[in-house]
Amino acid sequence: MFSNLLEQLIAETTLTSLCHFVPELALSATIVVLLLLRLCWSIDRWIPAYVTALAGALVALGFSGFQLLNLLDGRGELSSARVEVNGGETSLRVASDVQTVRIVSGASDEVAINPGEIIVTVSGGDGAASVGAVLTFLNGDAAQKTLKESGQRLCAVMLAGSAETKLPKDGISATLESHQHFGGLLVFDQFGAFVRGLLALFLVLMIALTVLTGIPDAEDGPDFYTLLFGATIGMMLMASANHLLIFFLGIEMASVPSYVMVGFLKGRRESSEAAFKYVVYGAGAAGVMLYGISLLCGLLGTASIPEVSVQLGAMLSGDGFSTAEARTALLAVLMVFVGLAFKLSLVPFHFWCPDAFEGASAEVAGFLSVASKGAAFALLVRFSLALTGGIEVASDTLAGVGVAIGVIAALTVTFGNLAAYGQSNIKRLLAYSTIAHAGYMLMAVSALIVIQAAGSGVAGFDVAGNSERCVEGLLFYLFVYLFMNLGAFAVVALIRNETFSEDIDSYNGIGWECPVLCSCMAICMFSLVGLPPFGGFWGKLVIFASLFQAGHIHWFLWVLLVIAGLNTVFSLFYYVRVLKAMFIRPRAEGARRVDILPSMGNYALLIAIPVLLLGLLPNSVTELARTVSRALFE
């Protein structure tokens, strides 16, 4: 019996689950190849490690892009399919969002399409033959790729059943869960696929940057890329976590290599100090979060995030947070938020961020600033939806949680922007700017929680539509943020290789010696402020629009909107200070001429042009973000 169970598990994993996680597998395989090449044959002397790394990252990007397109194309993502045989009548119920079905082979007597469900009924004849025919019909519909895939699997299940039992007359049912994998540990949906594609794209750009700046030298290359890939796999797991174990493991898998990468510049006093501070605070925050997860799991009796959502809803449906259990659950949720807030460098858990960024090389700082924030926001959205997903009626207590997050967002934005003024080191300035941007994105999450928790209590309020808008804003912002922040850090790294300095004063007059790099910096910085016609403008606009809508439920979101608007204006000045140094101040006497290679300028253009394009033509990406976020609320 045990061996049967094991066989079934292995079959399920290899046949259906693994193929959805090819990007992660590709990255893992690249790590193995990198280490083998170094350990066994020292081939990395002749083939630089970045070639292998770049190839692996491109494969991962290709697969994740392909999967995302496939998911978007096959809009009929199945949530479950059920076959019922009643007497002479066989019907196949497929829950999906398919609106139209083309009949290819006329095997079915009746096709009914209800919202969210297709029912195909076949009467008469042999049960197995009918079901086979129905499935041929589903297979024949070429437009629905996922439907086809699941249909084939269902067919296999049915045929296996029919060989032994000849289909019992009084109803059999086979239920397939198509989007939860590995026993519910991971979930494969459009949201996860989108964030994963973003991470893979970032990885490719990041490796290209390290090739140009040469920060891991030939000797350290394999080690550095191994750490980088390990952290990225962790982030991808965070984006598709469906279980509190993966939730924690993903965060740790992303953090532990990050600690090492921050301290990667060996023998540098600042680097070792930054890594030490990061690891001490990071480990502490992870410990607190794990304790919170243990309380949450124990109280609710489950660790699967969808079930946590249901149980939490049941617990809070009575008297809110008045019972002892509910208060303990609130404490546990708070502890989990502490861990996430640390990853997102939110006030008051931000203090590691400027130190780690200043001590690390600019490339690693860019990685921490973009990739780890993106993954942590994906996880935060999943957790927030789990928090509010199970409640039936409007809950003011949970809306209070959303408002509290909004207060933290306001503090984070204001603090980040104010502290950035006095900085003389560009990486420190960008670190505070990262903190401020985490605050803007957190505002979208705050609006999401408020809408989900209390939206149904306001008459005429479109809960699903407005929640969609929040996630759409967040995803679009992340997309633009990837380019604009990576662009800023890339220019810092490229200029550092020439001037050996990261002080803002060392940028004086540099704009006329390397116009391409500095223009790209200007584009990225104006986009970070949120000026039109750059991509950052639309990102901020969509988030502000969702705040405005959420303000109909709770007035605080309008206050938040005002704070965010004021901060956008403040932030202009410290970004402009850098540009002023670059273009207006005179170059210091006797300073060495900055002479960059054309390839570096091209790289900077490659990053800056999408920022401009996203500002001029945001439609395709907002459409993509909207489709992805709509799938989250179905």
Next chain:
Amino acid sequence: MTEIPLNSVLWVGAILFVCGVICMTTKRNGIGVLMGVELVLNGANINFVAFSRYGKLGLDGQVIALFVIVLAAAEAAVAIAIALNFYNNHLTIDVDQGDTLRG
């Protein structure tokens, strides 16, 4: 033999957690802080195992505890390596001595 009630086990976990947090916040020695983290992780582990034995969590709790043990080992390895690197550059592992980066 009388059954130990769930609450007693949870108390042990909670005391470990509080000891760990106090250790993390008061110790100035970097290794001491990391030992505090270990206490916190083990406090959580006791909770997981206790909930798995008495509650509805089932085997999930024990599996999570196993994963956390492995992860704590990995994290300790990385943290000690970074602490050594810090010591090489500063000749101390006092967290307060790391004050080059500020502002």
